[in-house]
Structure formats: C-alpha cells, structure tokens
Amino acid sequence: MESSSIPSTSDSVVGATVPRIGMSISPPEVSSIPRVSGTDSSTPVLIDSLVFVYEIEKKKLKNLLRHVQKVSLTTNIWKSKNPKIEYMVVTGHWIDGNWKLQKKVLNFVHIRPPRRGVEISNAVFKCAKEWGIEGKIHTISVDNASNNDVVVRLLKYDFGRYKKLLGGGKLFHVRCCAHVLNLMVQDGLKKIADICENIRDSVDFVNKSDGRALLFAEIAQHLHIPRKKLLHDCRTRWNSTYEMLSCAIKYKEVFPRFQVREPLYESCPSSEDWEKVEKVCTILEKFYTTTHIISGSEYSTSNLFFPEILKVKKLSDA
Numbered sequence: 001m002e003s004s005s006i007p008s009t010s011d012s013v014v015g016a017t018v019p020r021i022g023m024s025i026s027p028p029e030v031s032s033i034p035r036v037s038g039t040d041s042s043t044p045v046l047i048d049s050l051v052f053v054y055e056i057e058k059k060k061l062k063n064l065l066r067h068v069q070k071v072s073l074t075t076n077i078w079k080s081k082n083p084k085i086e087y088m089v090v091t092g093h094w095i096d097g098n099w100k101l102q103k104k105v106l107n108f109v110h111i112r113p114p115r116r117g118v119e120i121s122n123a124v125f126k127c128a129k130e131w132g133i134e135g136k137i138h139t140i141s142v143d144n145a146s147n148n149d150v151v152v153r154l155l156k157y158d159f160g161r162y163k164k165l166l167g168g169g170k171l172f173h174v175r176c177c178a179h180v181l182n183l184m185v186q187d188g189l190k191k192i193a194d195i196c197e198n199i200r201d202s203v204d205f206v207n208k209s210d211g212r213a214l215l216f217a218e219i220a221q222h223l224h225i226p227r228k229k230l231l232h233d234c235r236t237r238w239n240s241t242y243e244m245l246s247c248a249i250k251y252k253e254v255f256p257r258f259q260v261r262e263p264l265y266e267s268c269p270s271s272e273d274w275e276k277v278e279k280v281c282t283i284l285e286k287f288y289t290t291t292h293i294i295s296g297s298e299y300s301t302s303n304l305f306f307p308e309i310l311k312v313k314k315l316s317d318a
Helices: 019-025 028-032 043-065 117-130 147-160 177-207 210-222 238-251 254-261 271-294 302-317
Strands: 071-079 086-095 101-111 137-142 173-175
Touching: 071 117, 086 117, 101 117, 117 147, 137 147, 173 177, 177 210, 177 238, 177 271, 177 302, 210 254, 238 271, 271 302
Parallel strands: 071 137, 137 173
Antiparallel strands: 071 086, 086 101
16 A cells, blocks of 8 residues: 555544545535536545545645644554554644644554654654644654654654754653553553453353343343443553453353353353452543543643642552
C-alpha cells in the first residue's frame, strides 16, 4: 500500500465507504457541484464531492491557523488488524479567541514498516509545514515508546530552528500521562494473567453459542442476577480488560453452576480467583476514573493532571 496523507478538518475521517453518512453531513456547497456526465453510479460523484468539500474546509482551517499564536500537537499510532498496517494521526490543539479549547485532526498518514523515529518525525514536521504552523508549535505529547525519544529529539531540533519554542524547548516534550498509567496497570495485570485468561476464555465460551448464552442467562435469572452480555476485552487496552473483569465478577456465582450443566466448559475461575479479581478491580477502578478524567478532549486537563496523579501515588503507596 502506498503511503497516503489524508489531512482532515474534523475529528473523523469520512471515506467513500460510508456514502450515507457522507451525504447526510455534506454542507450546502456540495449542491453546487456539477454531476459527472455519463455516470450512473453515485460513488464517483460522492468522491468528487468529498474532495471538493475537503479543499474548502482545508482553506478555512488554514486561514484560521494563521491567527493562532501557539499550537500543541499530539500523535498516536493506529493499527489495522487485517492486513496489519500502521497509521499515524496528528492532532492540533489550541485556545481560540474566546478562550475555548479547540482541536483538529491535521494529518492521517500511513507509516511504512519498519516504524522508525526518523520517518515519524519527518511526517509530523511535514504536516506542520503544510499547515503553516511550523513556527507556532508549543508542545508535543507522545507515548513512552522508545522510538519516540528519537522523534522528540529530531522535532525539537527542527522546530527549534524557528526560535519560538518556550524555554529553549525545555517544555516541548510532554509525556502522555494516560500511556504512563497504562504501563503501570499492564505491569500489575501480569500478576493475574492466568486468571484473566480463564475469564477471557469463559466469556468466549459463553458468547460463541446462542444455546450456551441462553443457559447462562437462565442460571443468572434463577439467581436473580440481572442479565447483561459478557464483555470481551482488547488485550492491549487495560481499560477494556477492567470492563471485562468488572462485568464477569457480577456472575461469579453463575459460572460454577454453568460448569455443572455444560461439560465442555473447562475454564471456570475458582473462588480464590474471584477474590483476587475483586481486589484488583477495586484498584483498577481508581486508575480507570483517573484515565477518563485526564484523557478528556472537550476541556483542559493541565489543571487536573497533578491532583489525579497524586491520588494514584497515594494508592500505590498504600
């Protein structure tokens, strides 16, 4: 797949694969686009319409950014499952004239393997130049991946040439707090990895068969436990693992009864396992709340960071 750069002026990327959504949100400018003669399908017209609207919105945003004094950047890597392709999204954040926090996705680009710091830094700097904000960069927030050390060092040099970085660049690099918390939790979850795997297998076993799900629901109803679908987690996202555990623990009395009536079920957690899960979930709830607060995108989080991390520190010292 060829490398592609798809800047966007919204927090979503609208493609030709979602024509209904695209047409429903298209602004009035689209109605003035002449139809392509000799085409019966609406897809080419839709693509032309989206490109037309994109160019209009890009000009609007570029003009807006001319009047912005400082822009902070965040980057994130997204991975597709099949085929495994990596994309990087670059988002700009700033305070507008009404003192409101604004953010726009500035670039969504394919990162070719192997993903190296040089390629990432080049893509970020190129994005900033395309939007005319290379001399307005305030900070960049990235996760704690080792290759990001190279990214930050190179970008600090590139943006530093404009002599606009505050404190000579000492404030340039902002580590992603949510990612730091993620590393802490992932390390803790290793202590109950086998238990998590049993619960994960249990959820899969119940959900993969309508008959099993019905039997599980009948047992839950008999025990007067409200029936909800068991949640499966994403292994790389601890918050989803927490949601899986906190959901499954409500049915800790159901699983052993389910095992009696379902001979093929072999991954039932023990009572000791559930006790450990309860203790872990009590701790994870605090991390879950803190991550949710400091990851907010509709409000400033700089004033919330320290007190929330202090709560985590006290929890870890307890």
